[in-house]
Amino acid sequence: MMEKMILILILCIFANGTANAEEETRQYVKFPPKLQLKQLSNMRDHMAALNGILESLAFDELDEAADIAEKRLGLKARHSHDTGNLAKYMPKGMKQAGYNMHSAATHFAEVAKKGNLESAYEALIPVTQSCVECHAAYRTR
Template identity: 45%
Template sequence: MRVLVATIVAALAGGSATLAGAQHQHSHDPSTPVAPDTRQFVKFPAPLVEHTLANMRDHLQTLQEIQSQLAMGQTDVAAKVAETRLGMSSLGLHGAAEVSKYMPQGMQDAGTAMHRAASRFAITAQEAGVTGDLKPVFAGLAEITAQCVGCHAGYRLK
């Protein structure tokens, strides 16, 4: 029985990897013309480019940690992670005042909206710990992510 389960798991894992690879590769067909990158180029001083990219990687890691905590039913932990690493109280941690000087207004607005959405999410996640209603939690998480997607779609660093 264990061999059968192991075989099924291996087949599913391989199938998932193949599907993911096929989905990823379809947009990189060399015969397909590539659309030009129309995002606004934002020039930061070199040390701030690395700092900002590291912050964005941390934001992405934080979103993953929030999702993991929600999957385990730990809405209170997800709330704390969101507020301390993405919310308005995290601005000092990321050096937002220094970095924002180099951002166009739209990029600043997207960043502020993301941090505010994270703080609202933290409150919503805490409330869900009492109510058990996760719909607003996932809507709040989508709002945070939408700000990230919007900013990355409009701006780029080099």
């Protein structure tokens, strides 16, 4: 059951990214060079955090998953990601997708701390869905 849920989550994350591989339809968002590097670094950290969350869930370590989510993806983590400077260049929808992801990560952490694995997986879906929606709509290169 757990392996199936992990596979479904991974497929959901990447399925939308390959849907329009032949024709680029995403809105280009131009950041100054240093901020573009910061934004890409943030996205890589988000992916690493999601990987850590999934790994923790796979080993039934819900407190660890919650800790990763809150510290690296949650609402409080926005400040460490320099979102104030980055947000100046983001379209409204991109800002909203980012907020949705951070908010969903905080909610996931709260749910995971309660110790129910199935509920934690369900609470992770809005986190990854926000990522999919943003990456499907926007690009920086």
